[in-house]
Amino acid sequence: MSLILSIETATGICSIALHQEGTVLGRSDLCLEKSHSNMLATMIKQLVANTGFNMVDLQAIAVSKGPGSYTGLRIGVSTAKGLCFGLGISLIAVNTLKALAVQMIPRYGKEYWYCPMIDARRMEVYSLMADHRLQSILHTAPVIIDQQSFHEQLEQNPILFFGNGAAKCQEVIKHPAARFISGVETSALGVGTLAYEKFQKEDFEDLAYFEPFYLKEFKGTQPKKKVGIIK
DSSP states (O other), X not given: XXXXXXXXXXXXXXXXXXXXXXXXXXXXXXXXXTHHHHHHHHHHHHHHHHTTOOGGGOOEEXXXXXXXXXXXXXXHHHHHHHHHHHHTOEEEEEXXXXXXXXXXXXXXXXXXXXXXXXXXXXXXXXXXXXXXXXXXXXXXXXXXXXXXXXXXXXTTSOXXXXXXXXXXGTTTOOOTTEEEOOSOOOOXXXXXXXXXXXXXXXXXXXXXXXXXXXXXXXXXXXXXXXXXXXO
């Protein structure tokens, strides 16, 4: 029987879940700033113990691979890879936006297309669009939102917009077929749902070479003032 630990750290939410044969056994979420690096390992140990298992019982680790916060993704992926190496188990990677979408599909069904959005600062979001079967309508991409955004798709079908990047778009995307749902956050529950499907197909990642899906290249900044060498 599959016992999969799922990790979601792509946004400000630090979330983990434990699934057995696709059924959730437990979850733990923290919405505290910078809790990912400080609390993730402790949360994992506590959740596994509280559900009556040991770490050696795990058969796979699933991680939200991005897009999302550069720092959050690095923490989640490095933790997942470390556990997989240490326990000798498989790594499963799940698109963050698909994991967000799969949380909404059971509630709203086939009437809508689904457009999860993750905030990428200013009027930019990371998004994709899919139907109720998670069949792609628009692939994962960074999108700068304006009044014409998703107009072509909205003319074809009602669309749900949700996620932490959706609220700022509501005053810009004005269309009778657009519906915005507030309060929808990333969760390891969605990661676990999709991870079980991948586990059954043995769709695993190469531990040595897997990297987060940043979507946009990370760009460092140069310090404004030169720092002198103390002798």
